[in-house]
Amino acid sequence: MTRLFEYAPAPESRSIVDVAPSYGLFVDGEFVDGSGAPFKTINPATEEVLSEVATGTAEDVDRAVRAARRAFTRLWGPMRPADRGKYLFRIARLLQERAREFAVLESLDNGKPIRESRDVDVPLAAAHFLYHAGWADKLDWAGLGPGPKPLGVAGQVIPWNFPLLMLAWKVAPALATGNTVVLKPAETTPLTALLFAEVCRQADLPPGVVNIVTGAGDTGRAVVGHADVDKVAFTGSTEVGRSIARAVAGTRKKLTLELGGKAANIVFDDAPIDQAVEGIVQGIFFNQGHVCCAGSRLLVQENVHDEVIASLQRRIGTLRLGDPLDKNTDIGAINSHLQLERIRQLADIGEAEGANRWQPACDLPERGFWFPPTVFTDVSPAHRIARDEVFGPVLSVLTFRTPDEAVAKANNTTYGLSAGIWTEKGSRILAIADRLRAGVVWANCFNEFDPTSPFGGYKQSGYGREGGRHGLAAYLKGATE
Amino acid sequence: MSTDRLAVRKTYKLYVNGAFPRSESGRIYEVTDAKGAFLANAAWASRKDARDAVVAARAASAKWSGATAYNRGQVLYRVAEVMEGRHAQFCDEVAAGEGLSSSKARAAVDAAIDRWVWYAGWTDKLGAVLGGSNPVAGPYFDFSVPEPTGVVAILAPQRSSLLGLVSVLAPVLAGGSTAVVVTSKARPLPAVTLGEVLATSDVPGGVVNVLTGDAGEIGPWLAEHDDVDGIDLTGAPAGQAMELERLAAGGIKRVVRPPAEEPDWSADPGLSRLTPFLETKTVWHPMGL
Numbered sequence: 001m002t003r004l005f006e007y008a009p010a011p012e013s014r015s016i017v018d019v020a021p022s023y024g025l026f027v028d029g030e031f032v033d034g035s036g037a038p039f040k041t042i043n044p045a046t047e048e049v050l051s052e053v054a055t056g057t058a059e060d061v062d063r064a065v066r067a068a069r070r071a072f073t074r075l076w077g078p079m080r081p082a083d084r085g086k087y088l089f090r091i092a093r094l095l096q097e098r099a100r101e102f103a104v105l106e107s108l109d110n111g112k113p114i115r116e117s118r119d120v121d122v123p124l125a126a127a128h129f130l131y132h133a134g135w136a137d138k139l140d141w142a143g144l145g146p147g148p149k150p151l152g153v154a155g156q157v158i159p160w161n162f163p164l165l166m167l168a169w170k171v172a173p174a175l176a177t178g179n180t181v182v183l184k185p186a187e188t189t190p191l192t193a194l195l196f197a198e199v200c201r202q203a204d205l206p207p208g209v210v211n212i213v214t215g216a217g218d219t220g221r222a223v224v225g226h227a228d229v230d231k232v233a234f235t236g237s238t239e240v241g242r243s244i245a246r247a248v249a250g251t252r253k254k255l256t257l258e259l260g261g262k263a264a265n266i267v268f269d270d271a272p273i274d275q276a277v278e279g280i281v282q283g284i285f286f287n288q289g290h291v292c293c294a295g296s297r298l299l300v301q302e303n304v305h306d307e308v309i310a311s312l313q314r315r316i317g318t319l320r321l322g323d324p325l326d327k328n329t330d331i332g333a334i335n336s337h338l339q340l341e342r343i344r345q346l347a348d349i350g351e352a353e354g355a356n357r358w359q360p361a362c363d364l365p366e367r368g369f370w371f372p373p374t375v376f377t378d379v380s381p382a383h384r385i386a387r388d389e390v391f392g393p394v395l396s397v398l399t400f401r402t403p404d405e406a407v408a409k410a411n412n413t414t415y416g417l418s419a420g421i422w423t424e425k426g427s428r429i430l431a432i433a434d435r436l437r438a439g440v441v442w443a444n445c446f447n448e449f450d451p452t453s454p455f456g457g458y459k460q461s462g463y464g465r466e467g468g469r470h471g472l473a474a475y476l477k478g479a480t481e
Numbered sequence: 482m483s484t485d486r487l488a489v490r491k492t493y494k495l496y497v498n499g500a501f502p503r504s505e506s507g508r509i510y511e512v513t514d515a516k517g518a519f520l521a522n523a524a525w526a527s528r529k530d531a532r533d534a535v536v537a538a539r540a541a542s543a544k545w546s547g548a549t550a551y552n553r554g555q556v557l558y559r560v561a562e563v564m565e566g567r568h569a570q571f572c573d574e575v576a577a578g579e580g581l582s583s584s585k586a587r588a589a590v591d592a593a594i595d596r597w598v599w600y601a602g603w604t605d606k607l608g609a610v611l612g613g614s615n616p617v618a619g620p621y622f623d624f625s626v627p628e629p630t631g632v633v634a635i636l637a638p639q640r641s642s643l644l645g646l647v648s649v650l651a652p653v654l655a656g657g658s659t660a661v662v663v664t665s666k667a668r669p670l671p672a673v674t675l676g677e678v679l680a681t682s683d684v685p686g687g688v689v690n691v692l693t694g695d696a697g698e699i700g701p702w703l704a705e706h707d708d709v710d711g712i713d714l715t716g717a718p719a720g721q722a723m724e725l726e727r728l729a730a731g732g733i734k735r736v737v738r739p740p741a742e743e744p745d746w747s748a749d750p751g752l753s754r755l756t757p758f759l760e761t762k763t764v765w766h767p768m769g770l
Binding site (some may be wrong): 245246256439440441450454 | 495613615621732735761763764
């Protein structure tokens, strides 16, 4: 493809990070061997093997839970809350100090553009620890009932789309409220969690407070199913969320779920089109669309449809896809071969069901997992690509005529995680936001996150909130939220 | 007082969509007092009755959840007002069903009425207490508000037939959700009378639907019903709660698990029954000139 102005490569150096040839589990403050067969984690942009990582078995998980229980009972639970807070401040500072290293490692292991890992994932992860550090000795003022008490041991299972950030969303509130943690990172992106273990050591965090057990689904099931876990927190697919909700049924375990989404991004005819197009791009192509709250259904008012689509296609034509470590890259690699197959399959179904596929002229690298930014027009609400979460850079465009129709179509989904509204009319923003059944509504913006701002779903997108005062309730006994 | 007048007895029916139907199944069961003496035949609600009730609760949801908090509060207060006028009837039914002395029955009825007053006062405070603005690190105004979950199925307590029932129902309504209630199986009569109170208290039809019968029989249908958003298992039969929670997991329903044993309902309720059926919505908007 020829461009008027071509960009010279501007790769971030990977020399800042040392990836060890193999990693163990982080249990009770030490790296230990796992009992299962180790697995390889690869760079999805090149298919190069980055490292070999231990698989935690049920026995390993049991060892981790026992370490977490000991740490909770003897140390972390009884510790002065202000001191717990200071440990979190330390962790936040260490993350800031080592930000470049984390960003490069995240892009290597996950495939996301360095621009995003550097400017979003890592700074937000540090911000989550800073925010929660301050809560540790102020829980009595959180309005969650008198004398809030920690639950005990939290078992946490996180996804591969924001590996370090999801770790921060889980670990920071758990520790601030006095719980200890056994965390299982996703099997395709374990490396930043293991680097985080090193941060815990540098912070002199007492052994057993944070335990990291790597592995795949079986390891996750062992964490969720362990009898001595008091709290289960999961971010991932609705399908797995359902099975976890079944697994904890009838137990004492407190459960929070942050699951899938199929967000509507609604563009009214009075919206500033250029801004809206930026928001549409940010909504669906941020992180290759591997975002549970991605704005994957564009609802555009019929009379501006052609104008919006033309402008959107022009803008997508300027997106640069390629080396995640290149500072000019907008769209990185799809995280895994499995995910790529799922995206391809759903896109093919979209075409087979009669929607129009549009992709820019775009060279894909020969090695690695890639999918070009894709827009489907003429999508009907019954199409699979309008109902199923693709979790990739695939936008489905539907139209509406009236605000009522926009709301009806937006809410016509089993999900309810997020939504977007683009209009210049303030009263319309508030009226539409009020009627959308979604946990996060971005008006004239999209995919903004902050530790002070509660995040989580309605309906089958899950329950419980992460962030803000609300997020603390998930980790406190009898907390009224 | 003359004793030669033959009393006019009440037919106890279901309360669904603002009307008082019999069970479509035609089934009834005998309700007795604590000593085993016949009190009445109650309608024995079926799966179909439960589904009709869910349809009614869903249809009523938009109006009830969209009512202003000020209005909802007054409607709930009105329930207390109308209950007060039926005080003696509630006392008789509670005393007979639960085998309480008249003074204990009176205390339970008093507390049940006062509970409506407590929740009536909450409707327009929830936004301030549970929501607020979030100081995000950027040029955005960001705020969070509590919103109703939608349609909530309630398996009411089996022992406390009125105070327990009001304690689980009123918070769901205060938060703006609509309800399908399965009453205490053995002590359903105060619930039916409460239905009559609701029907004359400005609570729109369908907002509360009262099913007398067996929570163990109807519970599974409600737990897996795709149009039910949350379920309170407080009155679930012992040994069945886990199965019901598993069924509810299919639709990622919000679940309130049953307590190990039925609590003392006279205790201060706090917020713990309001928040499980509220969702937090967070709205972002950029600030700029």
